Amino acid sequence: MHSVYARVNNISALLSSCVMGLLAAIALSSVVLSLFEAPLEGGQVLVKGVKVTHGRGRQYQYEHATVAFEIDADLTPLFNWNTKQLFLYLDAEYTNSKGVKNAVVIWDRIVRRREDAQIHVEGRQKYAFRDKTGFRDAAATYTLRYNVMPHVGALVYGAAGRTNGSVAFPALNSHNV
Amino acid sequence: MFTEELKAFRRLGFRHVLLQALNFASVIASGLMIWKGLGLVTNSESPIVVVLSGSMEPAFYRGDLLFLTNPIHERYHTGDITVYKIPGADIPIVHRVLETHDAKSRGPTHNQRLLTKGDNNDVNDIELYRGLDYLERKHIVGKVRGFLPYIGYVTIAMNDFPQLKYALLGGLGLLALIQRE
Numbered sequence: 001m002h003s004v005y006a007r008v009n010n011i012s013a014l015l016s017s018c019v020m021g022l023l024a025a026i027a028l029s030s031v032v033l034s035l036f037e038a039p040l041e042g043g044q045v046l047v048k049g050v051k052v053t054h055g056r057g058r059q060y061q062y063e064h065a066t067v068a069f070e071i072d073a074d075l076t077p078l079f080n081w082n083t084k085q086l087f088l089y090l091d092a093e094y095t096n097s098k099g100v101k102n103a104v105v106i107w108d109r110i111v112r113r114r115e116d117a118q119i120h121v122e123g124r125q126k127y128a129f130r131d132k133t134g135f136r137d138a139a140a141t142y143t144l145r146y147n148v149m150p151h152v153g154a155l156v157y158g159a160a161g162r163t164n165g166s167v168a169f170p171a172l173n174s175h176n177v
Numbered sequence: 178m179f180t181e182e183l184k185a186f187r188r189l190g191f192r193h194v195l196l197q198a199l200n201f202a203s204v205i206a207s208g209l210m211i212w213k214g215l216g217l218v219t220n221s222e223s224p225i226v227v228v229l230s231g232s233m234e235p236a237f238y239r240g241d242l243l244f245l246t247n248p249i250h251e252r253y254h255t256g257d258i259t260v261y262k263i264p265g266a267d268i269p270i271v272h273r274v275l276e277t278h279d280a281k282s283r284g285p286t287h288n289q290r291l292l293t294k295g296d297n298n299d300v301n302d303i304e305l306y307r308g309l310d311y312l313e314r315k316h317i318v319g320k321v322r323g324f325l326p327y328i329g330y331v332t333i334a335m336n337d338f339p340q341l342k343y344a345l346l347g348g349l350g351l352l353a354l355i356q357r358e
Contacts, residue, residue, distance in 0.1 A: 005352075023325065085235060087273075087296065091255050101279040103255045110296065112235065127275065127294075127301070147256050149236050154323045157256060 027153030030082040034156065037080070043073035043161025045090065045144050052135050052172050062130040065169060067092070067106055071121045071144055073160045078148055079114040086111040087147040088119065094140035094166070096133045104129055106142075135169035142167065182355050197354050221247040221319035226260055226269060227329030232295030233258070233271055240330030243271065245319030252289055253277060258321040259293060263307050269318055275301055278311065289314055 049068040054060055069090065078086055089108040095101050106125035111117050143162040149155060186194070215224045224245050228237045236258075237243070245260055253259065255274050262269040276292040290311035294301040306312065335342040 027323075087236065087256065089256050099281060101277075103277045105255045105275045110235065145256055147258075150324060152325055155258070155321060157254075 023152050026082055027150065030080060030150055030153055033080045033082075037077045040073070040075065040077060040158070040160050043144055044071070045142050045161045045163050046070040046072075047142055047163055047167045050167060050169055052169055054172070055130065059130070062132055063134045063172060065129040065131075065135055067125050067129060067142075069107070069121075069123070069125075069142065071119055071161070073119045073144060075111065075117040075119060075146060075160060076114055078146065079117060082150045082153060084112075084149050084151045086117065087149060088160075089145055089147075090125075091143045091145050092129065092140045093143065094135075094138045094169075096131055096138050097136055098133045100133065102131065134172070136172070139166035139168040141165075185355065194354065201350070201354070219246040219319065220249055221245045223260075223269070223318055226271065226318075227332050228271055229268060229333065230270075232297050233273070234297045236296055237271065237324070238326070240327055240333050242325040242329040243321045244323040244325075246322050247317065247319040252279065253291055253317070253320065259291070259312075260318040260321065261293065261312055261316045262318055263305065263309070263312075263316060265307055266305075270302070270305065271321065272298075272302055276311075291317070 047067060047069050051066040053064050053066070055062040055064050071090065075086060075088070087108065087110055089105045091103055092106050093101070093103045104127075106127055106129050107121075107123070108126065109119075109121075111119075141163055144160045145157065146160055147155060147157050212224075216222060218224075226243050226245065228239055228241045228243065231239060243258075243260070253274055255277055257274045258271060259274055260269050260271050270293075272293040272295045274291050275294045278290045280288045280290075290313060292301055292303070292311055303310065335345070
């Protein structure tokens, strides 16, 4: 009954259930906190220019879009004590002439500190934005989305801003970007 | 060293050993049933996975535990973190969805093609797809829903040092057989 083995067993069982309970409480707390946090507001996504060209070399079968954009958003409300990082991404959604619905991430950023959560970005896309069918007659909606990654618990997704309406792709022009 | 235990063994007799073996088997069987039951509920062949590489740092590190679901009627979105397995590759990969392309679907599942990328990688995963241009739904094991840090490191340690695995298994087996309560 009171052997060393029994004692070690009891203590480790108690310890692990305490740790599990604590972790569960932390995971739950971020759900509760998110109910009370102020809603995100004022996020803006502005597309300043889109250009469509043929890819070069092996990429020739694709049409490539180049997007210049500006993002303004304040994501500080998303940080609570269980927030490890935010994954921010700019998502372009459009339907091409073959009826395929596409969503393409053209830019992303990882935010790890509350101090960096005021976002102001002016720039171009980071990743290739290409379509074999082409962008003819299509228009895209650009949305700034976020993924809150906790220290422990559930992953949360949401949107922080989008373009007003959709932005049409221009006609295909020259080979040079 | 083991004389005490051996004595106890003889005193308790054969029936006791059998009973302990039965207990041990029922523990293993219920573990297996919970695992398979979870797989049924989440529609994922492996609803809990351990992160094995650093390609999703700083979101996930080696040894973190991920909980997956794979609802059949739900489409995947950009930004979702998926676990996928390419036929011929033995290790499932945890990466984030960079592109989705939904064609009109004829069946109950979505006719969706996905492109993924690791947060810590500079380029997308086409090189990992073994000749495929995109992932299809059948390659996807699940979508990451929840996260528990470090716990899975035990399995990584057991893979890196197989002796540890055998020592642990042997120790557990021995304990299950000789414990008297």
